[in-house]
Amino acid sequence: MIKLIDLHKSFGKQKVLVGIDLQIEEAKTTVIIGRSGGGKSVLLKHIIGLLRPDRGQVLVDGTDIAKLGDRDLNEIRKKFGMLFQEAALFDSMTVGENVAFPLREHTRMKEKEIRETVADRLRSVGLTGVEEKMPSELSGGMRKRVGLARAIAMRPQIVLFDEPTTGLDPVMTEAINRLIIDTQKKFNFTCVVISHDIQSIFEIGDRIAMLYEGKIIEYGTPEELRASRNPVTVQFLSGSIDGPIRIM
Amino acid sequence: MNRVSGALDRLGRAVLENVEEMGKILLLFISVLAWMFRPPLKLRNIFKQMEFVGVKSIFVVVLTGTFTGMVMALQGYHGFRMFSAESLVGGTVALGMTRELGPVLTSLMVTARAGSAMAAELGTMRVTEQIDALYVMAANPVKHLIVPRVIAGVLMAPMLTVVSDFVGILGGYFVGVHILGINSGIFIKNITRLVELNDIYNGLVKAACFGLILSLIGCYKGFNTRGGAEGVGRATTEAVVLASITILISDYFLTAIMF
Ligand SMILES: Nc1ncnc2c1ncn2[C@@H]1O[C@H](COP(=O)(O)OP(=O)(O)OP(=O)(O)O)[C@@H](O)[C@H]1O
Ligand SMILES: [Mg+2]
Numbered sequence: 001m002i003k004l005i006d007l008h009k010s011f012g013k014q015k016v017l018v019g020i021d022l023q024i025e026e027a028k029t030t031v032i033i034g035r036s037g038g039g040k041s042v043l044l045k046h047i048i049g050l051l052r053p054d055r056g057q058v059l060v061d062g063t064d065i066a067k068l069g070d071r072d073l074n075e076i077r078k079k080f081g082m083l084f085q086e087a088a089l090f091d092s093m094t095v096g097e098n099v100a101f102p103l104r105e106h107t108r109m110k111e112k113e114i115r116e117t118v119a120d121r122l123r124s125v126g127l128t129g130v131e132e133k134m135p136s137e138l139s140g141g142m143r144k145r146v147g148l149a150r151a152i153a154m155r156p157q158i159v160l161f162d163e164p165t166t167g168l169d170p171v172m173t174e175a176i177n178r179l180i181i182d183t184q185k186k187f188n189f190t191c192v193v194i195s196h197d198i199q200s201i202f203e204i205g206d207r208i209a210m211l212y213e214g215k216i217i218e219y220g221t222p223e224e225l226r227a228s229r230n231p232v233t234v235q236f237l238s239g240s241i242d243g244p245i246r247i248m
Numbered sequence: 249m250n251r252v253s254g255a256l257d258r259l260g261r262a263v264l265e266n267v268e269e270m271g272k273i274l275l276l277f278i279s280v281l282a283w284m285f286r287p288p289l290k291l292r293n294i295f296k297q298m299e300f301v302g303v304k305s306i307f308v309v310v311l312t313g314t315f316t317g318m319v320m321a322l323q324g325y326h327g328f329r330m331f332s333a334e335s336l337v338g339g340t341v342a343l344g345m346t347r348e349l350g351p352v353l354t355s356l357m358v359t360a361r362a363g364s365a366m367a368a369e370l371g372t373m374r375v376t377e378q379i380d381a382l383y384v385m386a387a388n389p390v391k392h393l394i395v396p397r398v399i400a401g402v403l404m405a406p407m408l409t410v411v412s413d414f415v416g417i418l419g420g421y422f423v424g425v426h427i428l429g430i431n432s433g434i435f436i437k438n439i440t441r442l443v444e445l446n447d448i449y450n451g452l453v454k455a456a457c458f459g460l461i462l463s464l465i466g467c468y469k470g471f472n473t474r475g476g477a478e479g480v481g482r483a484t485t486e487a488v489v490l491a492s493i494t495i496l497i498s499d500y501f502l503t504a505i506m507f
Contacts, residue, residue, distance in 0.1 A: 077383075086377065088376060102387075
């Protein structure tokens with residue numbers, strides 16, 4: 001289980017997070033929504049220790065990872081998989097090598113076993129026979145799916161998704177959403193998803209958290225959020241330009 | 249008054265920034281050393297980098313080395329002829345190549361070719377979050393990306409320097425003997441008389457130092473890239489400029505210590 005307590009983060013004078021309190025439930029999908037530049041990616045990077053908070057705690061299964069040294073942090077990170085916004089595939093490696101990377105790094109699997117596991121993970125994201133391709137030869141949607149295959153290669157307990165569907169066509173968006181739901185069910189992992197896409201949010205989220213001006217201002221099930229009377233949430237979900245959210 | 253203090257302020261800040269940067273490069277060097285001796289070594293990555301830094305630089309190194317040796321013979325000939333000492337051309341070409349021009353020119357060419365590529369590659373990996381992806385997968389980027397490049401730089405710069413020395417002297421021989429008509433036997437005899445093994449050896453030590461400098465600075469600039477494609481461009485330029493300057497300055501001090 002992941003628990004964020006009173007998380008603060010500034011870059012220079014810019015305060016990005018000002019007291020985040022959030023509990024992420026196990027084996028559920030939690031979606032974080034909020035405006036562009038609001039600090040969602042920054043929040044996600046705190047969960048996996050890519051950024052360290054100025055103040056506050058990040059508890060992963062009871063350990064405060066904000067205070068861990070590199071070695072202990074790496075042990076914790078092995079519980080995680082992460083899909084980056086632009087997939088972040090290693091472009092000097094083939095697709096197969098990308099997916100195999102965590103396996104080669106952290107297991108003693110034989111080459112044959114690795115090859116089978118890679119094929120299996122790629123199949124579970126709907127790709128076959130792409131192992132020898134380079135990432136630059138793939139479309140955006142395929143790259144994201146390969147990124148997902150790499151993220152789940154080690155069967156992590158927790159998977160983080162940074163805007164898995166932004167910039168994809170509606171069909172591909174739907175396919176990726178299905179993929180997240182299905183793989184979540186199949187492996188029963190804890191998912192944290194950042195998304196702008198209102199339709200996807202309600203489709204995949206068990207819990208939804210709204211980040212606004214550095215705080216979590218709303219948290220609940222999709223139904224609860226739909227029924228919310230908080231003007232910020234109402235404006236965000238309806239996509240209206242009238243309301244408390246300042247455009248500039 | 250105000251302008252003076254403003255200028256001083258800026259100067260002070262620039263000095264501080266440079267000192268800070270040097271400190272950071274030194275820290276990176278220390279962590280490279282620490283990771284270098286922690287198994288398993290990524291042999292495949294190392295060979296890949298050695299091929300990139302070494303094998304693929306041979307052509308430019310041969311080209312620059314040959315012509316440098318040739319032009320040295322030409323210049324030396326005109327100078328020495330005034331004292332009727334044309335026979336010294338071979339020795340001076342060989343001495344100049346092994347001590348100075350071999351290591352320095354080779355390293356500058358490798359900086360332009362491979363040092364810049366290191367900065368651009370790591371910079372691109374930084375801005376496309378590939379380096380973050382390494383961290384997330386509990387893999388250390390210094391071990392995976394920087395150690396192989398630094399090892400390749402330190403090993404390949406001296407090897408390329410050997411090539412450069414050789415073709416430089418060959419170029420000098422060609423111009424001296426075949427074009428300017430110096431006696432072949434005298435040309436060679438003067439080389440062996442003037443050049444000692446120590447000259448070659450010290451030149452190679454220099455080259456190894458330069459290889460370290462160019463790969464470390466290339467990796468440092470790339471690794472700390474900020475701000476998209478523009479940032480990658482900036483990192484690449486800065487890496488080449490800083491590495492070239494550092495090579496030329498440290499060449500003076502290495503020479504002062506060695507010879
Ligand atoms: N490493 C960093 N250094 C300095 N500023 C940063 C850094 N990372 C993020 N920021 C700033 O923090 C703010 C929040 O950025 P973040 O990427 O978290 O936004 P976001 O909510 O993910 O937006 P989007 O939905 O557009 O991806 C931005 O204003 C950004 O400029
Ligand atoms: Mg983001």
